[in-house]
Structures are given as structure tokens and as C-alpha cells.
Amino acid sequence: MDDERQKLKNKYHVIIVGTGAAGLFCALALNPKLSVLLVTKKGIKDCNSYLAQGGMCVLRDPDDFEDFMADTLKAGHYENREESVRTMILRSRDILQKLLDYRVDFDREGQDLSYTREGGHGKRRIVHCKDETGKAIVEKLVDQVLERKNIQVLENTEMVDLIIKEGTCYGACLNRHLEGDSNKSIQPVFADFTVLATGGIGGLYENSTNFPHICGDALGILRNYQVRTDHLDYIQFHPTTLFVEEEDGRRRLMTEALRGEGAYLLDRNGNRFTDELQPRDIVTRAIRRLMEKEKTDHVYLSMAHLDPVRIKNRFPYIYAMCLERGYDLTRDSIPIVPGQHYHMGGIHVDQRSRTSIDRLYAVGECACNGVHGKNRLASNSLLESMVFAQIIAEDIGQGDKKSWDLENLSWPLERDWADFREKNQKGLREAIEKNRLEK
Structure with missing residues (x-):
């Protein structure tokens, strides 16, 4: 300045x-x-x-x-x-x-x-x-x-x-x-x-x-x-934040638009367990119920069934962010967990x-x-x-x-x-x- x-x-x-x-x-x-x-x-x-x-x-x-x-x-x-x-x-x-x-x-x-x-x-x-x-x-x-x-x-x-x-x-x-x-x-x-x-x-x-x-x-x-x-x-908890520990302590957001473009939410066996396009609080509750039932600390988000070229073009930042942390958004199931997001x-x-x-x-x-x-x-x-x-x-x-x-x-x-x-x-x-x- x-x-x-x-x-x-x-x-x-x-x-x-x-x-x-x-x-x-x-x-x-x-x-x-x-x-x-x-x-x-x-x-x-x-x-x-x-x-x-x-x-x-x-x-x-x-x-x-x-x-x-x-x-x-x-x-x-x-x-x-x-x-x-x-x-x-x-x-x-x-x-x-x-x-x-x-x-x-x-x-x-x-x-x-x-x-x-x-x-x-x-x-x-x-x-x-x-x-x-x-x-x-x-x-x-x-x-x-x-x-x-x-x-x-x-x-x-x-x-x-x-x-x-x-x-x-x-x-x-x-x-x-x-x-x-x-x-x-x-x-x-x-x-x-x-x-x-x-x-x-x-x-x-x-x-x-x-x-x-x-x-x-x-x-x-x-x-x-x-x-x-x-x-x-x-207080709103976003249903999908990346389940990776970050040095700055901030959870990395996995935008709602991923699900809007067709991403699935999966349990540990690779099965869908909820309607991904419901409002955030409903999806968050579904994830927490599953985590409690399976005694896990995360679930998964997958875009492996979608066109990889479109994923890279539409979500270049998230693709690169996941890649830096060892996950390929076009192929892997990405570990996610709800995180505090909005007041x-x-x-x-x-x-x-x-x-x-x-x-x-x-x-x-x-x-x-x-x-x-x-x-x-x-x-x-x-x-x-x-x-x-x-x-x-x-x-x-x-x-x-x-x-x-x-x-x-x-x-x-x-x-x-x-x-x-x-x-x-x-x-x-x-x-x-x-x-x-x-x-």
C-alpha cells in the first residue's frame, strides 16, 4: 500500500x-x-x-x-x-x-x-x-x-x-x-x-x-x-471438507458444486447412502449418522464415474489441491468430513x-x-x-x-x-x- x-x-x-x-x-x-x-x-x-x-x-x-x-x-x-x-x-x-x-x-x-x-x-x-x-x-x-x-x-x-x-x-x-x-x-x-x-x-x-x-x-x-x-x-456445517490435517488448521472445502455436477457420497464399502443434492444440514446429518454407525471418522466423495477431462476443466483448483495431498479427483475416493462453515x-x-x-x-x-x-x-x-x-x-x-x-x-x-x-x-x-x- x-x-x-x-x-x-x-x-x-x-x-x-x-x-x-x-x-x-x-x-x-x-x-x-x-x-x-x-x-x-x-x-x-x-x-x-x-x-x-x-x-x-x-x-x-x-x-x-x-x-x-x-x-x-x-x-x-x-x-x-x-x-x-x-x-x-x-x-x-x-x-x-x-x-x-x-x-x-x-x-x-x-x-x-x-x-x-x-x-x-x-x-x-x-x-x-x-x-x-x-x-x-x-x-x-x-x-x-x-x-x-x-x-x-x-x-x-x-x-x-x-x-x-x-x-x-x-x-x-x-x-x-x-x-x-x-x-x-x-x-x-x-x-x-x-x-x-x-x-x-x-x-x-x-x-x-x-x-x-x-x-x-x-x-x-x-x-x-x-x-x-x-x-x-x-451454525452451518458443510458436509464435505477434505479429511486431511493441514498445517494452518483450516479444513479445505470440497465445494457443493462437485455434487451438483454428479459426485457421489460413498460409505467405506463404496456404496451410496444419501441423496447428494439435499440441503447441507440434511446431508451433514446423513454423513454423521453413517460415521457413528460404522464407527469411522470420515466418508468418501467420488467422481470416478464422470468424464475426467470435464472434472479437470471445471474444478482445476480442487483437482490440484487433492493431487498435492495424494488423491486423484478423477480416479480416487476422496476422504471427507463435515466442518464448520457458515453462521x-x-x-x-x-x-x-x-x-x-x-x-x-x-x-x-x-x-x-x-x-x-x-x-x-x-x-x-x-x-x-x-x-x-x-x-x-x-x-x-x-x-x-x-x-x-x-x-x-x-x-x-x-x-x-x-x-x-x-x-x-x-x-x-x-x-x-x-x-x-x-x-
């Missing part, structure tokens, strides 16, 4: 915490006349959106609206907020067009976009970039962000607290981890509006497809301010992604707008995050800017921040478990 653009100002129009699809898209959708600070805990691409493999759902044509709604509601066990689902679907083509404008290179069949199908979908409505859709989207969004003069990006910068007084958010306390600087610099930064796009809670789990540093920071902090949350116990619960937001705190928004996996209900439909997350990021930008555009006396908004910095973080994470774990036991 340019040294000049690393200088931190005292106040911005908008602070966005998180550089996944939600945070990046929101920054780009904001009026370019607004000063925007985009904060990320690690590198700008170290986000769960970057890891997304399968694709992004879109409304393929008007006739698919009712079926798209029905599939999303069914996967969510009808606990979805229907207005949010409707908003996501109706805005999906606009998001797709914006990504095409940003030159995201979605796969095509001739001149037309290629659509695939995944578990829980009755039709093919998922656009994709091979098996690295999230990477393709994030990289193009990052390119756009770095070109915008009004957007300042701070990498290796952790949000350690929010500046909240009397029901209003005035910004965030940031901890900058600068290279060559052993002194961690914590300072308050003020803003007219603050957007939380901090991702999920996978870092709290031993087996997760998430980056380990993404561990529910915003949720943990907000518990100190009695901010409303919803369904903290609604449907989170910070309660309304239809404009506003939290219960004035001037504080939440979007993406850290938020709960009701789209996903109790269980997320495959490939709805990228779409949902960008639809509501766009809505936040529109809402901020209609809001007023504040002229504050910053001296009267001083924030206490004398605190054991490591202890504060540890207590927040412990409290979040306890809240998740409490929610689970109460249902």
Missing part, C-alpha cells in the same frame, strides 16, 4: 470493518465524494469470500422467481425473513451486472453465462468462475478499491472496540500492527457511519473452512453494548441493514437479516452480502453528515486489550451455547 494512504485521519465519513465481498462492494457502492476507511485484520484478500468455490446464485429469468424463493425458504426451514429473501432475489441481476462491469470473468458456454446447480436447488441458477468464484470476485473488487482515491485501506489493523455512546456509534478503536513496529498502536477513529462486515465465527472452532483469524470479533464486542442479535446458535445467526439488522445502534450497520456473515433462515442455501452468501452492501451504500447516501466536537468524544484506551478480546470470545461462545440450550 502507498505510504501516504497509510496515514490515519481522525475522522472519516464511513468506516468499513472487513474486506470480504460485503465490505469491498459497500466501499465501491458509496458516493465517491465520501471519505472511506476500509479496515482489515490481515491482508486485504484474507477473507472467507476469497475461499468461496462454488458460485453465486442469480435470478436466471423471471419465471424462476417463485422456485428460487421456494428453494431458499425450504433450505432455511421456513424460518427466513421473506422480505429479505425477496429483496436478494430481485436485486440479483443488478449485482451480477455490476460484477460483469468490474470484469469478473464468469464461465461461459459460447456467448452465454454458464449456470450450475448445487444441493437444495431445483434448477441451474449459479454462475461461477471454475471452482474459485470467490477469489475471482474478490480480486476484481480489490482492483477497483485500490483505484478509488476516496478509499483508504488499512491492512493488519484490528478493530478492538466500537465507540458507542447513548445508543449511537461514532466510530471504532483500531489496533494497527505495523511491520517493524513492536509497539501496537491503538487509537480511536471517528466516522459519520460505521459498517461491520467482519465475517463469521469459524476461528472459534477446531474444524472449520474459515480463516482462523475470523472469529466473531464484532459479535463479541457488541455484547458489551446490549446490541440485539438473532439466532446465534444457527446464519448474527447481529440483528433491519431491511436497510441497520443495527439496533444508530449509525451502525452490519452486513455479510456477521449480520442476520433473515435471508438464510436456519440453514443457508448453497451459493446464496456472496449474493446476499453484496445485495445488502449496496443497500447500505444507498441508505448512507440519504443520511446526514455529523459535525461533532471530537474532544467530547474521547474514548478510554487504558485497558488490557488482550484480556478484553479473550473475554469477548469467551462470552460469545457462552452466548451461542446458551441459545442452543434454550431451543
Whole structure:
């Protein structure tokens, strides 16, 4: 990053915490006349959106609206907020067009976009970039962000607290981890509006497809301010992660699209034991039941019956990843096990992604707008995050800017921040478990 653009100002129009699809898209959708600070805990691409493999759902044509709604509601066990689902679907083509404008290179069949199908979908409505859709989207969004003069990006910068007084958010306390600087610099930064796009809670789990540093920071902090949350116990386990120990502790995802393109799930004797295209929670339960019955710690995924050339062309990343670990996706049965993947619960937001705190928004996996209900439909997350990021930008555009006396908004910095973080994470774990036991 340019040294000049690393200088931190005292106040911005908008602070966005998180550089996944939600945070990046929101920054780009904001009026370019607004000063925007985009904060990320690690590198700008170290986000769960970057890891997304399968694709992004879109409304393929008007006739698919009712079926798209029905599939999303069914996967969510009808606990979805229907207005949010409707908003996501109706805005999906606009998001797709914006990504095409940003030159995201979605796969095509001739001149037309290629659509695939995944578990829980009755039709093919998922656009994709091979098996690295999230990477393709994030990289193009990052390119756009770095070109915008009004957007300042701070990498290796952790949000350690929010500046909240009397029901209003005035910004965030940031901890900058600068290279060559052993002194961690914590300072308050003020803003007219603050957007939380901090991702999920996978870092709290031993087996997760998430980056380990993404561990529910915003949720943990907000518990100190009695901010409303919803369904903290609604946690999705992806049925198919590679059963191989990794040095970084992160489970490697074996995308839903593998089964959408015909992969089988097999027991230790090579027999199929479930309908591979059911929603994730149902497939996960089927795998766990079989593992318990057979007293094994994994099952198998096989594509050996499919065209090997098509497998290599459609899933080049996964093919190479498996090969590096001693498995040939075109011939071998690949050991897989369910792993924590996505948090449907989170910070309660309304239809404009506003939290219960004035001037504080939440979007993406850290938020709960009701789209996903109790269980997320495959490939709805990228779409949902960008639809509501766009809505936040529109809402901020209609809001007023504040002229504050910053001296009267001083924030206490004398605190054991490591202890504060540890207590927040412990409290979040306890809240998740409490929610689970109460249902």
C-alpha cells in the first residue's frame, strides 16, 4: 500500500470493518465524494469470500422467481425473513451486472453465462468462475478499491472496540500492527457511519473452512453494548471438507458444486447412502449418522464415474489441491468430513441493514437479516452480502453528515486489550451455547 494512504485521519465519513465481498462492494457502492476507511485484520484478500468455490446464485429469468424463493425458504426451514429473501432475489441481476462491469470473468458456454446447480436447488441458477468464484470476485473488487482515491485501506489493523455512546456509534478503536513496529498502536477513529462486515465465527472452532483469524470479533464486542442479535446458535456445517490435517488448521472445502455436477457420497464399502443434492444440514446429518454407525471418522466423495477431462476443466483448483495431498479427483475416493462453515445467526439488522445502534450497520456473515433462515442455501452468501452492501451504500447516501466536537468524544484506551478480546470470545461462545440450550 502507498505510504501516504497509510496515514490515519481522525475522522472519516464511513468506516468499513472487513474486506470480504460485503465490505469491498459497500466501499465501491458509496458516493465517491465520501471519505472511506476500509479496515482489515490481515491482508486485504484474507477473507472467507476469497475461499468461496462454488458460485453465486442469480435470478436466471423471471419465471424462476417463485422456485428460487421456494428453494431458499425450504433450505432455511421456513424460518427466513421473506422480505429479505425477496429483496436478494430481485436485486440479483443488478449485482451480477455490476460484477460483469468490474470484469469478473464468469464461465461461459459460447456467448452465454454458464449456470450450475448445487444441493437444495431445483434448477441451474449459479454462475461461477471454475471452482474459485470467490477469489475471482474478490480480486476484481480489490482492483477497483485500490483505484478509488476516496478509499483508504488499512491492512493488519484490528478493530478492538466500537465507540458507542447513548445508543449511537461514532466510530471504532483500531489496533494497527505495523511491520517493524513492536509497539501496537491503538487509537480511536471517528466516522459519520460505521459498517461491520467482519465475517463469521469459524476461528472459534477446531474444524472449520474459515480463516482462523475470523472469529466473531464484532459479535463479541457488541455484547458489551446490549446490541440485539438473532439466532446465534444457527451454525452451518458443510458436509464435505477434505479429511486431511493441514498445517494452518483450516479444513479445505470440497465445494457443493462437485455434487451438483454428479459426485457421489460413498460409505467405506463404496456404496451410496444419501441423496447428494439435499440441503447441507440434511446431508451433514446423513454423513454423521453413517460415521457413528460404522464407527469411522470420515466418508468418501467420488467422481470416478464422470468424464475426467470435464472434472479437470471445471474444478482445476480442487483437482490440484487433492493431487498435492495424494488423491486423484478423477480416479480416487476422496476422504471427507463435515466442518464448520457458515453462521446464519448474527447481529440483528433491519431491511436497510441497520443495527439496533444508530449509525451502525452490519452486513455479510456477521449480520442476520433473515435471508438464510436456519440453514443457508448453497451459493446464496456472496449474493446476499453484496445485495445488502449496496443497500447500505444507498441508505448512507440519504443520511446526514455529523459535525461533532471530537474532544467530547474521547474514548478510554487504558485497558488490557488482550484480556478484553479473550473475554469477548469467551462470552460469545457462552452466548451461542446458551441459545442452543434454550431451543
